[in-house]
Amino acid sequence: MSELKVYNSLTREKEIFKPITKGHVGLYVCGPTVSGESHLGHARPYVTFDIVYRWLMHSGYKVRYVRNITDAGHFEEEGRAAEDKISKKAVLEKLEPMELVQKYTNLYHWAMHKLNNLDPTIEPTATGHIIEQIGMIEKIIADGYAYVINGSVYFDVKKYNEEYAKRGEPYGILSGRVLEEMLETTRELDNQEEKHNTADFALWKNAPPEHIMRWKSPWGMGFPGWHIECSAMSTKYLGAQFDIHGGGMDLQFPHHECEIAQSNVCNNVIPARYWIHNNMITINGKKMGKSYNNVITLTQLFTGEHSLLHQAYHPMVIRFFILQTHYRSTLDFSNEALQASEKGLKRLWEAYDNLKKLPTNGSQQSTDKELDEKVKKYLAEMNDFMNDDFSTAKVLANIFELVPVINGIKDKHVAADALSAETIQLLQKEMKLYIEDILGLQMHVEGDDNKLDGIINLLINMRKDARAKKDYATSDRIRNELQTLGIQLKDEKDGNISYTIN
Secondary structure, three states, rough: OOOOEEEEEEOEEEEEOOOOOOOEEEEEOOOOOOOOOHHHHHHHHHHHHHHHHHHHHOOOOOEEEEEEEOOOOOOOOOOOOOEEEEEEEHHOOOOOOOOOOOOHHHHHHHHHHHOOOOOOOOOOOEEEEEEEHHHHHHHHHHHHOOEEOOOEEEEEEEHHHHHHHHHHHOOOOOOOOOEEEHHHHHHOOOOOOOOOOOOEEEEEEEEOOOOOOEEEEOOOOOOEEEHHHHHHHHHHHHHHOEEEEEEEHHHHEEEEEEEEHHHHHHHHOOOOOEEEEEOOOOOOOOOOHHHHHHOOOOHHHOOOOOOOOOOOOOHHHHHHHHHOOOOOEEEEEEEHHHHHHHHHHHHHHHHHHHOOOOOOOOOOOOOOOOEEEEEEHHHHHHHHHHEEOOOOHHHHHHHHHHHHHHHHHHHOOOOOOOOOOOHHHHHHHHHHHHHHOOEEEEEEEOOHHHHHHHHHHHHHHHHHHHHHHOHHHHHHHHHHHHOOOOOOEEOOOOOOEEEEEE
C-alpha cells in the first residue's frame, strides 16, 4: 500500500505524512466567524477537511479533529477601524450578541450536516477560552514581543522577525512574504497610529463602555484579537505542536502567519508540522464579494433564492461538484457547471443502484479476463489517488470509468458473467467504501425535501390549531415528537414558526 503524501504549504513540497505520535493525528481547522450566515466560500474548506478527516480515519489513525467557532471579536485590521464583527451585526439585527452567535452557529451546523460533513471531535469557542488567550498574551508580553498602548496589546512583528529570522523562522515563513517589503508597501490605516509598525497586529483590543462584548483583562476591559484564539485553542487541545493545520488559502496571511509567530513565542515551536490549504472559489469567473453582489449563502444555494442562481441545488450536488476538482485548484461555481454536476451525480447513483443488483455467482470460465483486470486496476488505483494528497478528482474519474461497465451488464451490452463473482463482490464493496464512506455522498431523491417540508408544515399548522383551541397537550406533543426526530421548532416574534433539522 502506498504511503500518504500531503502538500505542505510551509515547505511548499509534497511530503510523506508522518504523525508526531504513531497511530494518532491532531488536526486543527479554522472554523467560521458566526457574525452571519455561512456562504459558498465556507462549503469548500469544510468539505475538503471532512475528506481529510475521513481518509485519515480510514487509514487507521485515531484523529482528534478540532474546529473552532469564532464567536467574539474578529476585528479587521484592514478596515477603517478595528471592528468587532459580532457586536456590529448584533446591533443591526437587534439581538443580544450571544443570541446572534447561537442563531448563526445553528445555521452553520445545519448546513454542515446537509453537506454530510462529520462533526469535529472538539468544537471550542473563542468566548469559552478568554482565560487561555489572556495567558498567552501575558507570556508574549513577558518575553518582550508585545507592547501595551491605551489598553490594547499589539504583537511586535519587527522584534519577532529580528530574533526568529536567525533561526530560519522569519515572519512570513508560511506565506513567503518579506517583512521589509510589507513595511514599505503597507499603507497607514485610520485609527492604527498607536501601533509601532503597520505590520503589528492586535492581540487584545481595548473596548469602550458602550461596546457590547468585552471582558476584564490585566490591560482593562476589551476583547481578544482574531489570531490569538486559534493559538490558544490549538495549544489547549492538541499541544504545543500537532500534526495538521488546515484552512482556506485566504487564511495563510495574515491569520496563519500570525498564529505561527504567537505560538512560536509561547511554545518555542511552530504549531503544526503540516499546513494544508484549499484554494479559492470564484462565481462565474469573479471573486466572491459584496461589491459584485455575488455572495451566495448556503441557504440560498440550497433553495435557489438568489438572482445569480437558475435553480436550487441539492447539498449533495454541491459536495459532488467540490470533489470533482483537486482541493488545491481554483473552483468556479456557475449554473452550467452545477447543472452538469447534477446530471453526473444522477448518473453515478443510477449505476451504483444497478451495481447493488448485480448477481455475485458468476462463472469463472466465461470471465472476460481483460475487463476483469481493468476493473480491479481502477479500484486499486483509488487508494493510491487518495494517498496522493487526497485526490478525490482522480477517484471520481476512475469511478466514472466503472459506470459504463456496470450499466453495460445491467443493459446486457456487456455479458452478465464478464466479471468474476469475486470481482463483482470487490466492486460492490469498494464502490460503497469510496462513494459513501470516503467521499461522503448520500443518495437523494428529487422531491424528497419538498415532501418533508410539506409534512413538517402540516404538523406546524396542526400545532397552531391546537394552541388556538388551548389544547396545549397536543401542541407540546407535536413539538416534542419533532424534537426527538431532530426537528427543532422555534416560535418567532411575528407569530410564525420556523424550524431547523439537526
